[in-house]
Amino acid sequence: MKKVLIAYASRTGNTKKMADFIAEGVRMAGKDVEIKKISELKNEKAIEGYDAYVFGSPTYHRDMTQGMKTFLFLGQKLDMQGKVAGAFGSYTHSGDAPAIILDTMQYVFKMDVVELGSFNLKEDVLPTPSGTRACQDYGRAIGEKLGD
Numbered sequence: 001m002k003k004v005l006i007a008y009a010s011r012t013g014n015t016k017k018m019a020d021f022i023a024e025g026v027r028m029a030g031k032d033v034e035i036k037k038i039s040e041l042k043n044e045k046a047i048e049g050y051d052a053y054v055f056g057s058p059t060y061h062r063d064m065t066q067g068m069k070t071f072l073f074l075g076q077k078l079d080m081q082g083k084v085a086g087a088f089g090s091y092t093h094s095g096d097a098p099a100i101i102l103d104t105m106q107y108v109f110k111m112d113v114v115e116l117g118s119f120n121l122k123e124d125v126l127p128t129p130s131g132t133r134a135c136q137d138y139g140r141a142i143g144e145k146l147g148d
Contacts, residue, residue: 002146003049004033004084007041008056009065014090014123015058018135022054022088025139031146033139038071044078052084052142055105057097059089059120064097072104085111086142088119088135095120116141 004026010016019035026033031052038055041047053075057068087102089095098118105111119138125131 001030001032002051004031004052004054004142004146005047005050006033006035006054006056007038007047007071008035009038009058009068009071010056011058011060011065014126015056015088017126018088018090018121019056021132021135022056022139022142025136025141026143027139028136029140029143029146031143038067041071041074044074047074048078050083051146052086053080053105053111054086054088054139054142055101056088057101059091059095059097062094062096064089064100068097068101072101075105075109080105081110083111084114084142084145085109086114086116086119086138088121088138090121090123090126092123095122112145114138114141114145
């Protein structure tokens with residue numbers, strides 16, 4: 001079974017909730033998924049062996065968290081070229097972090113990004129049924145891009 005790693009940074013818990021809902025969507029597509037906080041992933045060996053990678057960070061001051069920036073350097077040490085990629089995050093004022101992360105995955109790591117692009121969700125939409133569904137749909141799109 002194809003495996004997906006969802007690695008995230010979360011300060012208030014909203015991005016973690018998104019990770020959980022995205023994982024549900026990946027499972028709906030029939031794929032195995034692991035969810036990890038980026039602080040748990042200490043070296044490139046901890047992130048190797050997956051068929052798809054989905055990285056999440058909230059947006060603070062129009063940027064991703066410093067922890068996510070540091071984490072992306074691990075990805076640079078691992079050959080992820082051609083692997084399926086997605087990026088997500090929560091925000092209150094601007095939703096810039098997911099697009100920056102996905103650009104790194106696409107142009108630096110040479111990954112195969114999901115057709116939906118990056119996914120950001122305003123924090124007040126997350127607890128609604130449409131917010132949950134949007135996260136699940138994003139996860140399902142990742143799983144479906146992996147194929148059989």
